[in-house]
Amino acid sequence: QVQLVESGGGLVQAGGSLRLSCTVSGGTFSSLHMGWFRQAPGKEREFVARRWSGGATYFADSVKGRFTISRDNAKNTMYLQMNSLRPEDTAVYYCAAATRLVPMTDLYGIDYWGKGTLVTVSS
Numbered sequence: 001q002v003q004l005v006e007s008g009g010g011l012v013q014a015g016g017s018l019r020l021s022c023t024v025s026g027g028t029f030s031s032l033h034m035g036w037f038r039q040a041p042g043k044e045r046e047f048v049a050r051r052w053s054g055g056a057t058y059f060a061d062s063v064k065g066r067f068t069i070s071r072d073n074a075k076n077t078m079y080l081q082m083n084s085l086r087p088e089d090t091a092v093y094y095c096a097a098a099t100r101l102v103p104m105t106d107l108y109g110i111d112y113w114g115k116g117t118l119v120t121v122s123s
Contacts, residue, residue, distance in 0.1 A: 002026045002027035003112075004023070005022070005025075006115070008021050009093060009118045010118075010120070011120045011121075011122065012121055012122070014085060014086055014087055017084075018082045019079055020036070022114060023075075033050065033052045033098040034050065034051055035049060035051070035104040035110075036094065038089075038091035040088075045107065048093070050069070050105070051069045052101065058103075062088075067080060067081065082119070089121050090120050092119075093117050094113055094114055094116045096114075097113075099111050
């Protein structure tokens with residue numbers, strides 16, 4: 001059974017940075033397509049970024065130029081580097097994994113989810 005565990009969330013001031021990690025166990029990490037979603041209070045879960053196993057990345061317009069996504073296959077870990085954080089980035093951030101090559105820009109095709117890590121950006 002594939003398990004995803006996020007870490008790295010916390011409280012940060014606007015303009016600051018955080019790096020989230022997602023460690024995967026129970027599967028072949030290098031073959032998984034990985035992504036990040038977030039859910040703010042009272043809102044639906046939304047796409048943030050994804051990195052296919054082959055390396056192609058894609059970002060939501062709201063984070064483009066501020067967030068980067070990377071993965072270390074040797075450590076079975078994916079990262080989300082978040083810079084220039086804004087109060088509107090406040091949300092629970094979820095790690096997602098797909099076994100099929102799907103866009104991962106919505107919930108379709110996501111096979112596994114982490115439990116989330118809270119990011120709070122103060123103004």
